[in-house]
Amino acid sequence: MATATAPATDTHHDAHDPHATNTGISNNKLAMWLFLSTECLLFGALISTYLIYKTRGSGEVLPTDLFDIPFTSVSSFVLLMSSLTMVLALSAFGRNDLDRGKAWLLVTAMLGAVFMGGQAYEFTAFYEEGLGYTTNPAASAFYTLTGFHGAHVSIGIIMLMSLWVAANQGKLTGKNSETVEIVGLYWHFVDLVWIFIFTVIYLIPPE
């Protein structure tokens, strides 16, 4: 139908096939990719803000004084492992192995929850050591950045639990494993951002 000069992705496009897209990527997945690319800018701005402010405290306590690297390493490891279980969940749904899929979803959500627990503990400990949200610009920037990341993890947990409920109701099966994949994209992204934050914020010592 289309002339030979049209790119291959277009020539096989059939107007009567509602699922064909020009790029070959489904609309939902492409939208998630685009959305995640905008999130890069969101976290980029927050991370930059922290980096500018990390020593702005005029003699008071700074976040860098309080970092507990071993503790945060453990919670980072937990979050990193949740990416593995997310992949296992997707793989199980891809094979239509719903029981395993559900189990891995649950494990992923729980690992995320453990990470959130770690963040809650960290915030509490920092607060008790005198670093409140309003203490100084460095503190505001630290809590805002990590708090935003925590909010993203929490939303991810809600999404995972929604998938789990839907799978239990029989509404999520191997046929729509792409939904699991899309939530997985989000989850991996949030993980990746944390790896970046952990490296740049926690591991690199202040000058």
Next chain:
Amino acid sequence: MAIIEEPLALTSGEQHAERPLGVLTRPQANGSWKDWVSTVDHKKIGIMYGVAAMFFFLLGGLEALLIRTQLAFPESGFLSADVYNQIFTMHGVTMIFLFVMPFAAAFANYLIPLQIGARDVAFPRLNALSFWVWLSGAIFLNTSWIVGGGGADCGWFCYSPNSGITFSPTNGVDFYAIGLLITGIASLVSAVNLAVTCLNMRAPGMSLFRMPVLTWMLLVTQFLLAFALPVITVALLLLLFDRQFDSQFFDPEAGADPLLWQHLFWIFGHPEVYIIILPSFGIISEVIPAFSRKPIFGYSFMVFSGIAIGFMGWGVWAHHMFVSGIGPISVFAFSMATMFIAVPTGVKILNWLATMWGGKLNFSTAMLFAVGTVTMFTIGGLSGVTHSLAPADTQQTDTYYIVAHFHYVIFGGGVLGLFAGVYFWWPKVFGHLLDERRGKIHFWAMLIGFNLTFGPMHVLGLQGMSRRINTYSSGFGFEFWNLVATIGSYILGASVLYFLWNVYMSKKDAPNLPAPGPDPWDARSLEWSIPSPTPEHNFDEIPVIESQDDWWFRKYNIEDDGSVVRISSAEDAAQKGDAVGVHLPSPSFWPLVLAIGLPLIGYGLIFNLWLCVVGGLLTGGAIYAWVLEPVDDPDAGAHGHDDHHDGGDPDGELATVGAAGDDTEGEG
């Protein structure tokens, strides 16, 4: 954003039985007002964007007239300094976020699917969400006049520490921050949606480099929006946290750096200029070829210069900050970048001129506006390049020279182009033409009023008159040109009212005039191959595209000797719009409900946190209801995807569950 919508398909058109679905049935279109509040049709959403934006244009225009009335004479007491600050702030915010951007969104919504040969956007419900969220944010922003103790008074750029509680104690700035966050969510959702539409929903044969220039420019705009908005989102949140939760982001006494705001704001703010201007560039790239009876000159140069502007727009933000003390190296780098970005813009201007060169020019109203855009934007662009010379810019910063410059860009380049689009596509949208004679009067009045208003400001600025100050003393030589500018602004205001009169009269006269037919301008892109007004299903059959300007080549043939021969009339070549049984996405109320929740959260943050709970429940509930409502009307499922596709079909209606969190994401 992974809300899954059923892609649109032709169906057999059989009648379906009623199938109750409990509380989550989807509303059916039945011709009442509910069709508009529950619509997911990109055309209706486009029209609503246009109407609402026009309302805010009048509001922002009223604010402009108040400013000019105050400045007509020296030492005027018409507005107090405080009220003046609020008025010029809200004028800028309203014109940029509540008029130009949504007005461009009206074109994007209406035209992108038509120009690429699609039945709707990729995510029709998200499209409705974008509109309602934008409208709720716009209304929220303006309610600060009533319940916020006045409008924001920190300028549209809202520099810290002026935006802090110390210097801006009313709630105006809170409304500014939350209102723009809400409209930002709308723009972000819309940007992702429309970008996916352009990339994924093109008709067979419509490769990227066969897309009309308008669609290309709108695609670039969506990417700019997608990457610029998160930055302003962060800036606004930091501001909001400073004001509401006493964080220390912008308090210099605590060691914070007020320049942080300037950087974040202008990293968004300069791409924003191109977000405003590129849709207009796209529109006139459609209008000028149609009325020159020539294809666009240098199509690929047009496209690539648009893309180049999209990239380079990110590297010039600090030219807004030359006087802030960012240092000589930064100043040098951003000066150079600012000079370079004039190059792709110059390419575009040359291409428009070359398109007109040797063409059979027909100066219809749309063409007049398009040519007006080119000339006025050239003036604004030239004064813009003068800012790349940092020493000159240092002299001009905060004077009326800057005000003159950006009005030539935004009004001369942006708004005039949008009006060209209004006159050009009016018959496609409403099925009748806008009166040409009145249209030309509108054009000339607007052009003269515009130049009288903003031309003198160049002089005033070079004479040293400061902007953002509510009055000026006599004896500095400012009196004459200020009076001229004020007279010009009233002519400009009158021309807008005359435009509305033209709309009203053209509608009234329409029944006595011949219908415009599918293609009144003998134009080139796909939207002219379907009846006017556009049928609800857009295309009877999705066209198969064989070349750039495919529609034109269905009407004309180029012979071997180079002569152009008409092979078909537009009426014969056009689709008839009589297809039946085309399967369209069902309406939904949930985008509206979700949109109502967001301003409640906003009021809650300012006045009473309990309201946040109400708003949050409404928003969260709407997200889940949205996800759980059937993806389409019940009958669609009966012979839809499941029958045609075995395993691996990603679009099962309940596949949407996991997408719930994405919209909450947008709030972040």
